[in-house]
Amino acid sequence: MPRTPRNTLNSELVVRTALELMEAKGADGFSLRGVAAELGVGPMALYTYFRNKDDLYDAIRDHLMGLMPPPPDDLPWPDQVRSVCRDLRILMLQHPCLAQLLASRPLSGHETARVAEGLLSVLRSAGFEPEIAARTHTTLFTYVLGATTWEIQMAHEKLDPDALRRLRASMESLSSRDFPTVVELAPELSRTTGGDKQFNYGLDLLLDGLAARTAS
Template sequence: MSPRTATATPSTGATPGRTELSREAIVDRALTVMDAEGPDAITIRRIAQEFGVTPMALYWHVANKDELLAAMGDALLAGVRPPPATGPWHVQLRGVVDALITELSRHPAAADLAMPRMLQTEPGLRLAEFTLTLLEGAGFTRDQAADLARMGLQTALMLVTQLPGSESQAAMAEREALQAQKQAHLESLPADDYPHVRAAAEVLTNCDDEAAYYGFGVDLYIEGAQALLRRQRRSA
């Protein structure tokens, strides 16, 4: 079937009024639903309900759920731009990871969808080319550059999807209760056996300063890469 444009009425949980049914609108709504209800909510039938149409209407734009998930991953990467190619290599590398975190954190429940699409979509390929060029130019071998580029994406994904207290894989209405349950469990552990875990219960299950949390994680990645290059140069 060839794509066509239709007009649909969103469900009661969506924005009132008539919405143009297009591939872009479907992907955008699916990302919003996943953020609110978790990954299990993403089905063709569920997204069709958002537009007040039958599932068949969505098949004009996405062939199946797998294509929808791939398109959602592409959308997450669409806004990622390589940083300016100026300054020390490690500053530029930080810019790459920061750019990924900025975009992925817009839809944390869907962030894992970006990984398999990195080398399948134009924005991802541009970012990969920029990063590999940067790292090889800094003195890393091709294999090291590939590993570091991959770990940069993995670092961004881990920081976004494992943000303490976010519970992004659960429905939004359940997240606060889940976080409270986890904290209460840690605080109830035997004090003689787990004194440090009990004392850190709130920090382990909640994040009061997202900027500091992300910054610390990126610091570890960047400083590890710098240490690797220094050690390599000493060996040479």
């Protein structure tokens, strides 16, 4: 039985392969055995580099966070904040699995800390007190997380004609007597889920609220 030579694997290679597989087959359908097969290796070989599947997830998440650009310099702080939030959204849209990885595991890792550092330092430089800066950071992060998770979910749904048909049917089956507003707004609701405009609308609401606080 021809054994693969030693030291063909390393954690970075495993992470990259795992990420490829995750983007190709979706976050479901991803499996350790699949990664191992892709590497031409037995499933247990991965356990040399990761304690378990969650550990690999953490590594993938941190690897993806490494793709986040730093906040831009020489802009007013609201624009810097906007930029970071938009970059995170774009990254999540490019790598849909990131949404699930962010939502289902605590943050840890070097690259993740780097991203947090970027946003937090912008907020501190803008004059926010430590506690407010921390709260604001969490608020912005969770908004991006929720909004983009939802956007991905909806986009994923729109590609499945069967699901789309079911959704439309369930909307139309609603009595306009019981749910007049939902029926009235059905076109807007399905049109406005997702997209730059929807995301920026919520983000601007938050930033306007912030601006109001710094003015006082």
